[in-house]
Structure formats: C-alpha cells, structure tokens
Amino acid sequence: MTENTQQQNPAPTTELPTQYAPAEVEGALYERWVDRGYFTADANSEKEPYTIVIPPPNVTGALHLGHAFQVTLMDALTRRKRMQGYETLWLPGMDHAGIATQNKVEQQLAEEGKSRQDLGREAFTDRVWQWKDEYGGRILGQLRRLGAGLDWSRERFTMDEGLSKAVQTIFKNLYDDGLIYRAERIINWCPRCLTAISDIEVDYQDDDGELVSLKYGEGDETVVVATTRVETMLGDTAVAVHPDDERYAHLIGKRIKLPLTDRTIPVVADTHVDPEFGTGAVKVTPAHDPNDFAIGQRHDLESMTIMDERGVITVHGPFQGLDRFEARSAIVAALREQGRVVAEKRPYVHSVGHCSRCKTTVEPRLSLQWWVKVDTLAQAAGDAVRDGRVALHPKDMEKRYFDWVDNLNDWCISRQLWWGHRIPVWYGPNGEVVCVGPDDPIPGTEAEGWTQDEDVLDTWFSSGLWPFSTLGWPEKTPDLEKFYSTDVLVTGHDIIFFWVVRMMMFGLYAMEDQVPFKTVALTGLVRDEFGKKMSKSNPNAVDPLDWMDAYGSDAVRFTLATGANPGADVPIGEDWVKASRNFANKIWNATRFALMNGATVEGPLPAPEAMTATDRWILSRLNKTVAEVDAFYDDFQFAKLSDALYHFAWDEVFDWYVELSKTTFFEGGEQAKVSGRVLGEVLDVTLRLLHPIVPFVTETLWTTLTGGETLVIAEWPKDSGFRDAAAESEIETLQQVITEVRRFRADQGLQPGQRVPARLVLDGTALAPHEAAIRQLLRLQPEGDAFSATATLPVGGAQVALDLSGTIDVAAERKRLAKDLAAAEKEKAQATGKLGNEGFLAKAPDAVVDKIRGRLAKADEDIARIQEQLERLPQA
Numbered sequence: 001m002t003e004n005t006q007q008q009n010p011a012p013t014t015e016l017p018t019q020y021a022p023a024e025v026e027g028a029l030y031e032r033w034v035d036r037g038y039f040t041a042d043a044n045s046e047k048e049p050y051t052i053v054i055p056p057p058n059v060t061g062a063l064h065l066g067h068a069f070q071v072t073l074m075d076a077l078t079r080r081k082r083m084q085g086y087e088t089l090w091l092p093g094m095d096h097a098g099i100a101t102q103n104k105v106e107q108q109l110a111e112e113g114k115s116r117q118d119l120g121r122e123a124f125t126d127r128v129w130q131w132k133d134e135y136g137g138r139i140l141g142q143l144r145r146l147g148a149g150l151d152w153s154r155e156r157f158t159m160d161e162g163l164s165k166a167v168q169t170i171f172k173n174l175y176d177d178g179l180i181y182r183a184e185r186i187i188n189w190c191p192r193c194l195t196a197i198s199d200i201e202v203d204y205q206d207d208d209g210e211l212v213s214l215k216y217g218e219g220d221e222t223v224v225v226a227t228t229r230v231e232t233m234l235g236d237t238a239v240a241v242h243p244d245d246e247r248y249a250h251l252i253g254k255r256i257k258l259p260l261t262d263r264t265i266p267v268v269a270d271t272h273v274d275p276e277f278g279t280g281a282v283k284v285t286p287a288h289d290p291n292d293f294a295i296g297q298r299h300d301l302e303s304m305t306i307m308d309e310r311g312v313i314t315v316h317g318p319f320q321g322l323d324r325f326e327a328r329s330a331i332v333a334a335l336r337e338q339g340r341v342v343a344e345k346r347p348y349v350h351s352v353g354h355c356s357r358c359k360t361t362v363e364p365r366l367s368l369q370w371w372v373k374v375d376t377l378a379q380a381a382g383d384a385v386r387d388g389r390v391a392l393h394p395k396d397m398e399k400r401y402f403d404w405v406d407n408l409n410d411w412c413i414s415r416q417l418w419w420g421h422r423i424p425v426w427y428g429p430n431g432e433v434v435c436v437g438p439d440d441p442i443p444g445t446e447a448e449g450w451t452q453d454e455d456v457l458d459t460w461f462s463s464g465l466w467p468f469s470t471l472g473w474p475e476k477t478p479d480l481e482k483f484y485s486t487d488v489l490v491t492g493h494d495i496i497f498f499w500v501v502r503m504m505m506f507g508l509y510a511m512e513d514q515v516p517f518k519t520v521a522l523t524g525l526v527r528d529e530f531g532k533k534m535s536k537s538n539p540n541a542v543d544p545l546d547w548m549d550a551y552g553s554d555a556v557r558f559t560l561a562t563g564a565n566p567g568a569d570v571p572i573g574e575d576w577v578k579a580s581r582n583f584a585n586k587i588w589n590a591t592r593f594a595l596m597n598g599a600t601v602e603g604p605l606p607a608p609e610a611m612t613a614t615d616r617w618i619l620s621r622l623n624k625t626v627a628e629v630d631a632f633y634d635d636f637q638f639a640k641l642s643d644a645l646y647h648f649a650w651d652e653v654f655d656w657y658v659e660l661s662k663t664t665f666f667e668g669g670e671q672a673k674v675s676g677r678v679l680g681e682v683l684d685v686t687l688r689l690l691h692p693i694v695p696f697v698t699e700t701l702w703t704t705l706t707g708g709e710t711l712v713i714a715e716w717p718k719d720s721g722f723r724d725a726a727a728e729s730e731i732e733t734l735q736q737v738i739t740e741v742r743r744f745r746a747d748q749g750l751q752p753g754q755r756v757p758a759r760l761v762l763d764g765t766a767l768a769p770h771e772a773a774i775r776q777l778l779r780l781q782p783e784g785d786a787f788s789a790t791a792t793l794p795v796g797g798a799q800v801a802l803d804l805s806g807t808i809d810v811a812a813e814r815k816r817l818a819k820d821l822a823a824a825e826k827e828k829a830q831a832t833g834k835l836g837n838e839g840f841l842a843k844a845p846d847a848v849v850d851k852i853r854g855r856l857a858k859a860d861e862d863i864a865r866i867q868e869q870l871e872r873l874p875q876a
Contacts, residue, residue, distance in 0.1 A: 016704055020588035022552025026696045030144055038712040039149045041089035043478035050086035051486040052078055053467050058097035059132055060104055063142035065526040068544045072557045073564060073638055074490045075148050079692035083716035089483050091470055093156035094137055098420040098459045099193050099357055105131050121418050128419045147553050147695050156470045158462040165438045166469035167421045167462050170510055172437035179373045186290040187412050189365035190355040191311035195416040196369055200497045201356045208347035212332055215340050217256030224342050225283040228350055231327040234315045235306040236265055238284040240295055243269035245280050259340045268299045287366040303366050311363055370414035378408040381504035384515050391519045393636050394566040404497050413458045420456030427451050464502030467516035489517040493567055521636045522567050529573025547577050554694035555581040561693050564638035584697045590654040591701045594683055597665040598676030601684050601706050606674045615678040616727035618657040622682055627719040629689055649686050663772045685717045730766040733796040740795045741778050747869050756807055759783045761799035791872040810873055821866045828859035
C-alpha cells in the first residue's frame with residue numbers, strides 16, 4: 001500500500017544475531033559502500049542533480065560534536081535524495097587554515113630550537129606541506145567513522161593546484177575590475193599571530209580596564225580628554241571638539257601642548273564628536289583608532305605609528321621598548337607626576353576586541369594592506385536573498401543577514417603569513433605594479449629588481465570560492481555544468497558573516513549571477529544537556545568518538561538529529577545517546593522477532609479485504625508517516641521528522657502492531673501469511689525512512705529482510721494515498737481500552753504479568769474480533785464458574801469486568817488510598833487558603849501565584865482519581 005520498488009535478491013534470510021553490535025558492523029559496512037561506488041556521482045548522468053559541498057573543516061581539526069551535528073544533517077539530506085533518484089554529489093574537502101596551520105608548524109619548529117625565519121619562506125612552506133601530509137586531515141577519517149556518504153573521489157583542498165588556480169584567477173579578475181586595491185588603512189592587528197585579521201575575526205568581550213582623564217595644554221588653553229588606552233597619547237596629532245560647542249570655540253584652530261612630548265597639536269572642529277559625551281573633547285590618534293583615522297583624513301592630520309607589530313613602543317624617549325600594557329602604567333605614572341591626571345576610574349568595564357584564534361587583545365593599527373571593494377558585491381549578495389533566488393532557513397535569519405550585508409565595510413584580504421595563497425602581485429624596480437593571472441608570465445626576475453608581494457590571502461578568500469572552485473572553475477568542466485548551483489548549504493548561524501556572505505559575493509561575481517546555493521539551512525550550536533556552551537577548557541567537552549565507541553555511530557547521529565530544530569542550539573547529553581542506542585536495539589529486536597514469525601517482502605501485498613483491521617490500520621498510518629516525513633525534510637525540520645519516525649517505529653509498529661498481531665502469528669494459517677506480508681512491508685518502508693539518519697543498523701536489517709543489495713540506492717518510499725479511517729478509528733478504540741485497563745491494573749497494584757479473570761462485553765462494537773489480542777495484552781484469563789465481578793470498566797463502547805478477589809489485599813489497598821487521599825486533600829486546603837488570601841495575592845509574584853494554582857489543579861485531579869479507585873475496589 002506504499003509505492004515501492006523492491007530491490008531484491010532471491011534469498012532473503014531470517015537469521016540475525018541475538019544482539020546488535022555496532023562495532024562489528026559499521027567499519028566494514030562503510031568501506032563496502034565506498035568500494036562499490038555508491039557515493040560517487042556521475043557528471044554525465046541524465047538524472048536531476050542534487051549537490052551539497054561540505055563546509056571544509058580545518059586541516060588542523062579533529063571531529064567535534066558541532067562537525068558531527070552538521071555532517072549528520074547533510075548526510076541525511078543526500079542519502080534521501082540519492083534514494084529518490086537524484087544524481088547526488090556531496091563533495092568533501094579541507095581548508096588550509098592559514099594562521100592555525102602556520103602556528104602548528106612554528107610550534108613544532110620551536111621545539112627544535114628553530115624559527116620559520118631560520119628556514120626561509122620556501123623551505124618553511126615545504127615543511128608545512130610535510131606536516132599536512134603527515135598529520136593533517138585526520139578529521140576526514142573521522143567523518144568516515146560517522147558514516148558520511150561523501151564522494152571521496154572528488155576530495156579537494158583549498159591549496160591544491162586547481163583551487164589555487166581559481167584563487168589567482170578571481171584575484172586577477174577583481175583587480176582588473178577595480179574591486180581589489182591596496183591602501184593604508186586602520187586594520188585589526190594581532191600582536192601574537194603577527195597578522196591583520198578581519199572585523200569578523202575579532203571577538204568582543206567586556207574587560208576590566210581603566211578610564212583616565214588627562215589635561216592637555218597650558219593655562220587658559222587646556223582641554224581634558226578621557227581614554228582607556230593612555231599609551232596611544234604618544235601618537236596623538238590633534239584634539240577634536242564639536243564645531244558648535246561654545247566651551248571650546250576659542251580653541252578651535254589653535255595648537256596646544258601634548259604632555260610628555262615636545263610637540264603641539266591642533267584643536268580641530270569635527271561633527272563626529274558628541275558634545276554631550278564626557279568632556280566633549282576627544283584625543284585623535286589617526287594611526288591607532290579607526291574613528292580617529294577618519295577624523296585625520298577629513299582634517300589632513302599626520303598619522304604617527306607608535307608601536308611595532310608586537311605591540312612594543314617605538315617612539316623615542318623613556319617609554320621606548322616597553323610593551324603596550326607596560327607603557328600604559330608607566331605613562332599614567334609620568335602624567336600623574338606632572339599633575340596632568342584629572343581623574344582615574346578602576347575598574348572600568350568596557351568592550352575590548354580579542355583575536356578569535358589566540359584571544360590576544362587586538363591592536364588597531366595603520367597598515368598598508370590589500371582590500372576587496374565590497375559595495376556592488378554586497379548589494380548583489382543582498383538582492384539574491386531579497387528576490388528569492390536564495391532562501392535562508394529559518395526565515396527569521398534574514399534580518400541578521402541583511403543587517404550585515406547592507407552595512408559591510410571593505411574587506412581586508414591580506415595576511416602577514418607564509419602559509420597560504422600568496423598575493424599574485426609583482427613590484428618592479430621603477431615602481432611598476434603588475435597583477436599576474438594563472439596563465440600570465442612573471443614580469444621579471446629578482447635579479448632585474450622584481451619582487452612578489454610578501455603577504456598571503458585571508459583563508460576566507462579561498463573558502464569563498466568553495467562552491468564553484470571545487471567543481472573545476474575557472475575551467476568549464478562537466479562537474480561545474482552538472483552540479484552548480486549547489487542545492488543546500490548546511491552551516492552554523494555563527495559563520496553566516498564569515499563564510500556565507502563571502503560565497504554569495506564571489507559566486508554571483510564569478511558565475512555571472514548564478515547563485516552558489518539555492519538554500520542556506522542554518523543550524524544552531526551544540527551545547528551540553530544544561531544548555532551551556534561546550535569548550536575544551538570546560539569539563540563538559542565531549543569527544544563524539546568516545547560516544548561512537550560506546551553506543552555506535554547511529555546512536556550519536558539520531559541524538560543529534562532529534563535536537564535539530566532550524567536555527568536553534570542543540571542540547572545533548574550522554575543519557576540521550578543511551579536512549580538512542582536503546583532505540584537502535586529496539587529496531588533490531590523487533591525486526592528479529594518479525595523475521596522469526598514470518599515477516600516477508602516476497603510477493604505483492606494482499607488486497608485490503610484480505611487483511612485484518614490491524615493490518616489496514618498500520619498501512620494507513622505508514623502512508624501518513626511517509627507524507628509527514630517528506631514534508632519535514634522539505635522544511636529542514638530534522639527534530640520533527642526524527643520524532644515522527646521514533647514514535648511511529650517504536651510506538652505504533654513495535655509496541656502496538658507487532659503486539660496486536662502476535663495472536664495472528666501464533667494461530668498460523670492464511671491470515672498469518674497476510675499479516676506477515678504486511679509486517680514485511682511496514683518494516684521495509686520504515687527501515688528506508690530511517691536509513692538517512694541511522695544508516696548502519698537499517699542497512700543490516702533491510703538487506704537481511706529483503707535480500708536487497710543496499711539501502712543506499714534503494715528507492716525512497718512514496719505515499720500511495722492509501723488511507724483507512726475506519727481501521728484507524730477501530731484500532732484507536734482498541735488502544736483506548738487496553739490503555740485504560742492497564743492504568744486501572746496499575747492503580748490497583750497488580751503486577752504486569754499477573755493474570756486476572758475477566759468478562760469482556762464486546763457485542764455491538766468493532767472490538768469483537770480483537771478479544772484474543774485484548775486478553776493476551778492485558779493478561780486476562782477467561783471467567784470461571786466462580787467469577788464475581790468486583791470492578792467494571794466501561795470504555796470505548798465495551799465493558800471489561802474484572803474479578804480482583806484474591807488478587808489484592810483489599811483492606812491494605814483501601815488504607816493506602818485513604819492515606820493518599822488525605823495528603824491530596826491537605827494539599828488542596830493549603831493551596832485554596834493561599835489563593836483566598838487577598839494580602840498574599842497582592843504581594844506574590846505572578847509566577848508564584850500560577851504555581852500555586854497549578855498545585856490546586858493537580859490536587860483536584862488526584863482527589864478525583866483516588867476516589868474513583870476507592871469506588872472500584874471490591875467491598876471487604
């Protein structure tokens with residue numbers, strides 16, 4: 001009753017081990033998938049393409065839960081599309097991670113007592129390649145362990161030959177179009193990494209600092225300025241005030257003495273200054289502050305760099321050679337001695353930028369760097385989302401995207417490193433500047449006075465080309481023609497600015513307005529079970545490989561998928577992984593039972609009229625589940641689809657259908673054969689639906705059940721439209737009866753396996769054919785000659801009369817229930833008293849009042865339940 005094409009071998013088997021052992025299955029199974037080429041895409045195929053490129057992990061990286069989370073979602077998407085008949089490409093690769101990788105090798109050299117300068121640039125680069133070959137890329141092996149269905153034949157690296165050509169090509173094109181330029185501007189400088197970093201590589205946090213107010217000038221011509229970076233006063237070249245501030249009107253255009261120096265600096269009028277903030281006067285250090293740099297540009301001020309690349313003061317005088325923070329204290333002391341300190345506030349909490357990699361305090365610094373002019377590129381990236389060519393999911397992420405892309409500053413793309421794509425610009429002996437494309441000759445030799453720019457490109461520059469450079473661009477390759485634009489980008493919302501915007505800008509530019517991807521599915525961050533961020537420095541950090549070793553890869557994958565609500569953070573704890581392991585075991589044990597009791601996929605499904613109501617019910621529910629899962633996939637609702645599959649498989653298939661059908665299987669005959677075929681169909685489809693999330697256990701079970709080659713390329717189930725509302729209503733009533741009687745038995749203190757004499761009155765209901773199943777599931781034995789009903793339960797139009805005499809101690813049970821009733825009545829009285837106290841209601845917070853109302857409602861429910869139980873007890 002579902003649209004399936006069986007992919008069979010003539011000899012399915014009923015043999016399964018008694019227990020599922022993931023460690024004995026997963027590794028060999030994955031290598032079989034790879035060796036048989038199931039994940040290898042064919043660019044010449046006539047099938048409709050479906051493409052995802054993996055966000056390239058750093059070559060220095062190891063698998064963490066964040067990787068495992070996104071990889072699980074991408075694998076689920078691509079496995080499903082492959083089963084739906086798409087020519088599916090999921091392309092793997094790694095990022096060269098310029099700063100991180102260079103730091104790794106420099107640390108290695110330091111252990112040998114060497115530096116990169118000792119080796120020289122060429123030898124150092126060779127050493128990094130050696131490190132990459134020896135240590136880099138272990139994360140790719142870990143992705144295999146997770147079951148990632150990547151096309152390993154197309155693995156790429158951002159420094160490989162093809163991608164390097166793409167980088168050089170787009171640099172040349174942008175340069176020729178006037179979109180790349182070199183200029184001296186304020187950049188974010190890391191004194192530890194010794195390189196410029198972009199705005200989005202700066203993490204801001206509130207630090208305890210100091211706010212010091214200083215007096216500049218002499219006599220009547222003095223100005224008080226406040227600063228958190230006193231050391232930068234050595235580079236001040238002006239004081240700025242608002243042109244309409246009458247307090248300083250007499251000083252505008254004059255020069256005042258700068259303390260601790262032999263210089264005087266002008267007082268300039270600038271509308272940037274807020275006269276209501278502080279004293280209304282600000283010190284201007286154009287070489288060490290972006291706002292001051294802008295003021296300096298407007299007033300043609302000198303820019304004085306006062307410290308070197310390591311943050312050491314270079315200005316001649318008593319502070320030369322001091323670290324910036326040492327100089328800060330020394331300069332404050334010297335100013336205090338001269339009576340120049342008007343006020344000091346410590347601690348003064350303010351936002352300070354830190355390098356996202358090493359956490360060093362970033363230093364704004366005037367530097368000659370290479371830049372991408374982003375205005376037109378950013379406009380195109382914004383328009384692609386506005387006009388619907390690219391969809392952000394969830395949609396509420398669009399505001400964050402537009403806030404960023406519509407206010408994007410020019411991008412500093414040069415880095416002062418040796419590992420990376422070297423900027424393809426050459427400088428000649430007479431001031432010539434030549435940008436060289438990949439097929440262009442170098443303009444001259446070193447002996448002729450030609451030198452290449454020393455800097456390399458920001459790692460995000462090459463990553464921005466990832467969706468099309470990995471497919472062969474700038475060449476017009478079959479892969480590029482077949483698989484671009486890609487379909488979905490799955491990535492964290494935390495790098496929407498780092499990476500997504502870059503790819504949008506470069507993809508639209510290089511590919512003539514073709515978007516790099518049609519949908520961006522943004523995920524949250526993985527957190528611990530208490531919602532706290534996981535960190536290597538905290539004890540809550542988890543190595544997913546440990547959980548895979550203990551519980552299997554499927555358990556880790558299913559746990560991650562069940563928490564994947566679009567854009568929301570994902571809490572995860574080990575107990576949840578254990579629960580997912582239990583789910584895998586449940587699937588295993590239920591399928592094993594089914595195989596031992598005649599479940600089969602051989603032959604066509606019997607006609608509905610040959611089936612029991614239970615058979616028709618489960619097939620109706622199966623088709624609804626197929627439709628529901630498809631809708632959730634299309635909306636990237638992984639948590640909801642996982643939950644739907646969990647409850648359908650565990651609750652409806654294994655706990656209800658299998659249990660309700662046991663009497664049919666035990667009785668044998670033609671009806672058992674019909675139900676065996678239905679059970680085989682249900683398991684076949686259920687395993688297909690589960691496969692993209694839990695591929696290993698489903699593959700093992702499905703090939704055993706069907707004799708098919710593999711689930712990887714089996715057909716994805718389709719909703720046939722079969723529905724049976726009458727069967728669903730009938731089984732719903734049956735479930736209601738069983739659930740209600742089970743609850744009553746538990747309330748009476750009966751053990752689950754304890755048999756009780758019962759009379760079932762089912763005449764005139766649809767439940768008559770289910771009497772055997774009801775008695776089996778409820779442990780109800782036939783009424784004997786001495787049967788005397790002590791409790792009668794009317795439910796679902798039927799009556800279940802029970803004889804509990806001799807099964808429970810009635811007096812003891814009445815005593816227990818009376819005690820519970822008294823406790824509930826006491827709770828009700830206390831809650832009622834508080835809610836009737838006007839003084840309490842006037843003072844208590846709303847949350848407290850709501851909590852007490854909840855207690856009252858719960859007490860009322862308990863009283864009603866206990867009284868009902870007492871009424872149902874037989875008379876002593």
